[in-house]
Amino acid sequence: MKSHLLRPLYVVVALVAIIFIARVIVVPSDFGVGEKGYMYGWHRKANEDEWKAFKVKFKNRDFCKDCHVSEYDSVMKSPHSIINCENCHGPAYEHPEEPPKLIINKEREHCLRCHSRLPYKQTERADIKGIIPDNHNPDIECVSCHNPHSPKGDAL
Amino acid sequence: MSRRDFLKTGLMVGAGLGLSSILGKDILSSAGIITPKRWVFLVDTFKCVGCGLCVRACKLENEIPYDVPVTRTWVERYVVKKDGTVLADSPYGGRDGYLINNPQGIVVPQEDIAKAFFVPKLCNQCTNPPCVQVCPVGATYQTNDGVVLVDRKWCIGCGYCIMACPYGVRFFHPVHKVAEKCNFCYHRITKGMKPACEDACPFGARHIGDINDPAHPVADIIKTQRVSVLKDEFGTKPSVYYLGYDSLIR
Ligand code: SF4
Ligand code: SF4
Numbered sequence: 110m111k112s113h114l115l116r117p118l119y120v121v122v123a124l125v126a127i128i129f130i131a132r133v134i135v136v137p138s139d140f141g142v143g144e145k146g147y148m149y150g151w152h153r154k155a156n157e158d159e160w161k162a163f164k165v166k167f168k169n170r171d172f173c174k175d176c177h178v179s180e181y182d183s184v185m186k187s188p189h190s191i192i193n194c195e196n197c198h199g200p201a202y203e204h205p206e207e208p209p210k211l212i213i214n215k216e217r218e219h220c221l222r223c224h225s226r227l228p229y230k231q232t233e234r235a236d237i238k239g240i241i242p243d244n245h246n247p248d249i250e251c252v253s254c255h256n257p258h259s260p261k262g263d264a265l
Numbered sequence: 266m267s268r269r270d271f272l273k274t275g276l277m278v279g280a281g282l283g284l285s286s287i288l289g290k291d292i293l294s295s296a297g298i299i300t301p302k303r304w305v306f307l308v309d310t311f312k313c314v315g316c317g318l319c320v321r322a323c324k325l326e327n328e329i330p331y332d333v334p335v336t337r338t339w340v341e342r343y344v345v346k347k348d349g350t351v352l353a354d355s356p357y358g359g360r361d362g363y364l365i366n367n368p369q370g371i372v373v374p375q376e377d378i379a380k381a382f383f384v385p386k387l388c389n390q391c392t393n394p395p396c397v398q399v400c401p402v403g404a405t406y407q408t409n410d411g412v413v414l415v416d417r418k419w420c421i422g423c424g425y426c427i428m429a430c431p432y433g434v435r436f437f438h439p440v441h442k443v444a445e446k447c448n449f450c451y452h453r454i455t456k457g458m459k460p461a462c463e464d465a466c467p468f469g470a471r472h473i474g475d476i477n478d479p480a481h482p483v484a485d486i487i488k489t490q491r492v493s494v495l496k497d498e499f500g501t502k503p504s505v506y507y508l509g510y511d512s513l514i515r
Contacts, residue, residue, distance in 0.1 A: 144409060149397050152406030156416040163452035166326045167461050191467040196318050200325050222316040222362030223467075229344070229366075229381035233468060234314035242364065 166200035169193055173201070184258045197257065217242075220251040302410040303504075304449055305476040307483045307492070308385050310509035312470040315340055315383035317362035322465030324360065326450065328440075335436045336360065337447040338387040338462050343513055344368040347379045351513055359383075384514050385470060387462070388413065388434045388447035389495065389503030396426035396435065396446075405444065411504055412451055417443050431499045449473060476504075 143150030173194045174181040184190055195201060197219065198211045226239030246254075323338045324331050339358030344366075345351050352368035363383070366373060394413050397405050404419035405426050415426075420443035427435040427444060438445035450460035454473060458464075463471045474483025486492070486508070493510035494503040507514075 140403065143406070145407060149394065149407050151403035152414075153403070153416055153419055156406075156414065156419070157408055159416075159418075160414055160448065160451045161455045163327075165453055165456070165458065167322060167464055169458075169464055192318075193464055193467075196322070196465055196467070200322075218361065218364065221364045222318065223314060225362075225364040227315070227363065227366050227381075228375040228378060229315075229383075231311075231380050231382045232314055233312055234383075237314065 164202075166202055167193075167195050168201040168204075169195070173198075176205075180258060187259050187261060189257060189260055215250050215252045217248075217250055220255075220257075224251075300477040302478075303476045304390065304411050304454060305474055305483060305487060306387065306390070306449065306505040307472045307474065307486055308505060308507050309470050309472075310382055310384050310507060310511075312468045313340065313383040313385055313466075314468055315342060315359060315363040316467070317359040318465045318467065319385060319462035319471060320358050320360045322461040323447075326453075326461035329445070330439050331360075333439045334358070335439065335445075337434075337445070338385065341384045341386060341514075342368055342381070343384065343511070344373055344381040345379045345513065346373060346377050348377075353513075353515075380511075382509070382511070384507075385462075386432070386434070386495075387505060388449075389432055389501065389505045390449060392502035392504065393500060395429040395431065395499075395501060399425040399429040401425065408451075412449050412454075413446075414448050414451060415444050415446065417441055420444050431496050431501060432503075 137153055137155065139154040141151070143152060143154070170181065170193050177194075181194075184192075184194070197214050199214065201211065202208060204211060221240075221242055223234070223237050224239045225242050227234050229235055251257075317340055320336055320339055323329070324336060327337055329335060329337060334357050336358035339355050339360075341353055341355040341359070342363055343351065343353045352371060352373065354369045366375075368381075390411055390413050392411070394405075394407060397407055397413060400406075401423065402419055402421055404416045404421070405413060406416070407413050417438075422437065422443055424437070424444070427437070430446075435444055435446045437443070450458075450462075453460055460471070460473055463473055472483045474481045474487075476484045476487065478484055487506050490508065492506040492508055494506055495514065496503075
């Protein structure tokens, strides 16, 4: 065959070879078709572990109870026992190392999430003791009168 | 034990060991010997009070910028008036809860309300996820335990999955600039913890479970009670089930 026909062919072959070599280098060995086949299984397996290693921030009341025994006990006796500590105190992260102190959310709006009365009687919201925010001491933080660990006043 | 029995048991044990290693986990699991985990979620809309603590916890746990109006999970409010008008809203995904009776900014007098309720939503971790099907690079994928994950290193930000999801649960992460969505708190559930939203919910409106574990209360409720999934007609086979579903829910 004439060389002017062969030359572009060599170029194409070389290009294809380069693409294949690049693919071997770029695509990680754990990338490919998983157990569920091409449509749903195609992925980089190592990413599952990357997600598993994502940092946990909220530790839950069982984590708090070991050190804050009396606070734990008082809140567990109250109707607020259904609320995890970190909902008001913020996520624990690596507490007590980091952060050494948690910031308590004392905002009125935080309490009103449940205690602003809504007339939605198909929900449990209507059963919660609620106030009309504009009529009930507006602009005053709820915690200046109510103890959130003991909203009924039975254990302080 | 006679020599004959000894040889027989020896042979059987040997064959058993050999077989199980040859067959591997997959065949054993399909034979019901090892049941694979399959995560499902149960939302009890009767219990939700619209406090939004779940949305807040989710944002903090999963590092979704707090003041940007994008969320992995959100809570919708539906108020139906006696004249049939439906008012639905979800300001900032319900992050700050619902303090005023003003759906879509309209104050509805109590006597005009026919019904009103809250509906928490999240990624449905579909069994046939269209988002996975359309992803051109294999960045969105499904794990064997049924959770759909997004590989942030692999996502090219084309947005196909955002278009493909019939539930509108996907968005671009404002910091990572790649597709983002709820992943059932994969880092928590794989450590035996519960998702942040479930832990934060004081009213028990949200529950995760393993549908293949017959002893699990969530599996039991889904299998024995009247539950519904969202947009069943799309054929995506969601893993999020609803108690107290209403046909108004979109
Ligand atoms: S709900 Fe949307 S994002 Fe989640 S798995 Fe289904 S299609 Fe994908
Ligand atoms: S925390 Fe529970 S009750 Fe509050 S809005 Fe979320 S699902 Fe509803």
